[in-house]
Amino acid sequence: MQHSPESAPPEPALIEMSGIGKAYGGSVALDGVALTLRAGSVHALMGENGAGKSTLMKILAGVVEADAGSIRMAGAPLRLRAPREALDRGISTVFQELSLLPNLSIAENLFLGKEPVTRTGAVDRRTMQARSAETLRALGLDLDPATLVSELSIAQRQFVEIARGISANARVYILDEPTAALNAADVEMLNRHIRQLKAQGNAIIYISHRMDEIFAICDTVTVLKDGRNVATCAMDQVTPQSLIAMMVGRDIADLFPARSGVPGASVLSVEGFRLAADSRPFALSLHKGEIVALAGLEGQGQREFLRALVGQFHPFAGTVTVRGQALPMPVPAASGIRLLQARGLGFVPEDRKDEGLFLQLSVAHNLSIGLHAARGAFALARRHGRAVAEIIARMAVKTQGPAASVGSLSGGNQQKVLLGRYLAAGSDILLVEEPTRGVDIGAKAEIYRQLRDFAAAGGAILVLSRETIELIGLCDRIYVMHDRTIVGEMPAREATEHAILDAALMTRPQVDASMPAAGARARPITAGAEPT
Structure with missing residues (x-):
C-alpha cells in the first residue's frame, strides 16, 4: 500500500541532541539537555551566562565531548571528538571569543588549516588572496585580504570571524554572539546572509542577548537555565518579557534602574573640539550625578572622541576642562590613563x-x-x-x-x-565604551544598577554603546554624533530609536543654543602642547 504525502514520515531533524550531560569536577554544566535543529530554520539559544549555552555548542562543535547523551545528524549517530571532525561533517562555528590570529593576514586566517597549494606543494597565496577578496565582498566588506588582523577594529575582526565561518560551506552554522561588536547597519547586513543560508536549507543556531535580533531573525527559541532545558517555543508564541522571565525571572522593564534627580555642577566640559582638520567643532558637558550617552552610527567619531580624552587618539583642536581645570591637549598616549586617573577619571575600554x-x-x-x-x-x-x-x-x-x-x-x-x-x-568620572558587550541579561541589569548607583552617589559617566535601547534606558541625556561632530542632543526619557536615527543621518550639525559658541575657540593641537 502506498502512503499518501500526508501520511509520509517526517524528514529527520538535521541535528538532534538528546540527554546531553557534562560536568567539570563537581560542577554540573549540562544535565539532560535536548536540542533539535530543523533544516531551513534559525534557532535561538538563550540563557544567562553559566546557563550551559557555550558548553552545549562546544560539544556540537567538537571542542569538548559530552559525558552523557547522544547526537544524531539527519537520523544517523554522530560522535565528534575534535573541531576538525565537526567541520568535516558540515558544522561551522563562529565563537563569541574571537579566535583569529592577530599576526596573520585576513586571508591567512580565512584559510588557516585549509590553504590551497600549487602543483609544487607550495601555498597558493594568489588563489588564497582572490578567494578571500570574494568572500569579503560577499559580506559587503571593503578590506584588503593582505591586512594583518592586528590592524583591524573589533567590529572588522568580528566580520572576518563571521566570514571564515560562513565560507566553510557547511550545513549547520553556530553563531555565538556574532553581533556583539556590530552596529545596526552591520547587523542588518549579517541578517541578510543568515536568511540566505536559511533559504538554502541550512540550520543556524543563533546565540545573542539582543532581543530585537532574536525576534527579527529566529524561527524557534530554546531557553536554558542552570544547565537544564526550560522551554522550546516558536518565536510567535513568546514575547521579550516572557523570554526574560524564563531566563532570569524578571521583566524587561526591571532591567534599567530609575533615573537620578537633578544633576549637579559640571565636572567635564568640552569646547571647540575638532577630531580632524576638516570636521566641525562641537561642545558637550557632563554633570555630577548624570549618565550621558554618545550615540550614532558606527564610525562617526564617538570612539575617537572618548579615546582622545585618554590619549589614545590625537584630535585636531579643542579645549577640555575637568572640574574647572584645563586638561592639556593632546593627552600623551604613554601616560594618559595614569594622568586621567590622577584627576579622578577612569576609562573602561570596549575590548x-x-x-x-x-x-x-x-x-x-x-x-x-x-x-x-x-x-x-x-x-x-x-x-x-x-x-x-x-x-x-x-x-x-x-x-x-x-x-x-x-x-x-x-x-x-x-x-x-x-x-x-x-x-x-x-x-568619580567614568568614560565607558560598550558597558555590556557580550554580557547576558542578568549581568546587564546588575551593571546598569552599579552605574546608576555610581551616578546617584555623585559620580558622572560618559558612555557609548551600539545598543540604542541601552542608551535610552540607562542614560539621562544623549548626544548624537554624525561625521565626527555632534548633530543633536536630547533627554533620554524623551528619546526614541527613530529620533536618534533621524539625528544620526543629518548632514548638518544641530548645535543647541545653550552650547558654547565653540567654533571661534577652535585651535590646532600640536605635539608641543603635550604636558610633561
Whole structure:
C-alpha cells in the first residue's frame, strides 16, 4: 500500500541532541539537555551566562565531548571528538571569543588549516588572496585580504570571524554572539546572509542577548537555565518579557534602574573640539550625578572622541576642562590613563580582554591595579585585601575567590571586575565604551544598577554603546554624533530609536543654543602642547 504525502514520515531533524550531560569536577554544566535543529530554520539559544549555552555548542562543535547523551545528524549517530571532525561533517562555528590570529593576514586566517597549494606543494597565496577578496565582498566588506588582523577594529575582526565561518560551506552554522561588536547597519547586513543560508536549507543556531535580533531573525527559541532545558517555543508564541522571565525571572522593564534627580555642577566640559582638520567643532558637558550617552552610527567619531580624552587618539583642536581645570591637549598616549586617573577619571575600554584585563592574573590583582596606579611609580606595593573584598561584594562578582584567575570568569563578571577597578581607585568620572558587550541579561541589569548607583552617589559617566535601547534606558541625556561632530542632543526619557536615527543621518550639525559658541575657540593641537 502506498502512503499518501500526508501520511509520509517526517524528514529527520538535521541535528538532534538528546540527554546531553557534562560536568567539570563537581560542577554540573549540562544535565539532560535536548536540542533539535530543523533544516531551513534559525534557532535561538538563550540563557544567562553559566546557563550551559557555550558548553552545549562546544560539544556540537567538537571542542569538548559530552559525558552523557547522544547526537544524531539527519537520523544517523554522530560522535565528534575534535573541531576538525565537526567541520568535516558540515558544522561551522563562529565563537563569541574571537579566535583569529592577530599576526596573520585576513586571508591567512580565512584559510588557516585549509590553504590551497600549487602543483609544487607550495601555498597558493594568489588563489588564497582572490578567494578571500570574494568572500569579503560577499559580506559587503571593503578590506584588503593582505591586512594583518592586528590592524583591524573589533567590529572588522568580528566580520572576518563571521566570514571564515560562513565560507566553510557547511550545513549547520553556530553563531555565538556574532553581533556583539556590530552596529545596526552591520547587523542588518549579517541578517541578510543568515536568511540566505536559511533559504538554502541550512540550520543556524543563533546565540545573542539582543532581543530585537532574536525576534527579527529566529524561527524557534530554546531557553536554558542552570544547565537544564526550560522551554522550546516558536518565536510567535513568546514575547521579550516572557523570554526574560524564563531566563532570569524578571521583566524587561526591571532591567534599567530609575533615573537620578537633578544633576549637579559640571565636572567635564568640552569646547571647540575638532577630531580632524576638516570636521566641525562641537561642545558637550557632563554633570555630577548624570549618565550621558554618545550615540550614532558606527564610525562617526564617538570612539575617537572618548579615546582622545585618554590619549589614545590625537584630535585636531579643542579645549577640555575637568572640574574647572584645563586638561592639556593632546593627552600623551604613554601616560594618559595614569594622568586621567590622577584627576579622578577612569576609562573602561570596549575590548576588556585585550585592553582592560590581565586575564592570567587574579581577580585581586586586576582590582588592585587601579589602587597601585594611583600612587607613585616607585612607591612600594601594598596589600589591598579589604578593598578588594569590598569591591567583589559590592559588584556581586561571582568568583571562587580573590585568587581566582579573572580569565576563568564569565563575560559579565569580567566586566564587573573592570568597572570595580575604578570604583576601588576612587574615580568619580567614568568614560565607558560598550558597558555590556557580550554580557547576558542578568549581568546587564546588575551593571546598569552599579552605574546608576555610581551616578546617584555623585559620580558622572560618559558612555557609548551600539545598543540604542541601552542608551535610552540607562542614560539621562544623549548626544548624537554624525561625521565626527555632534548633530543633536536630547533627554533620554524623551528619546526614541527613530529620533536618534533621524539625528544620526543629518548632514548638518544641530548645535543647541545653550552650547558654547565653540567654533571661534577652535585651535590646532600640536605635539608641543603635550604636558610633561
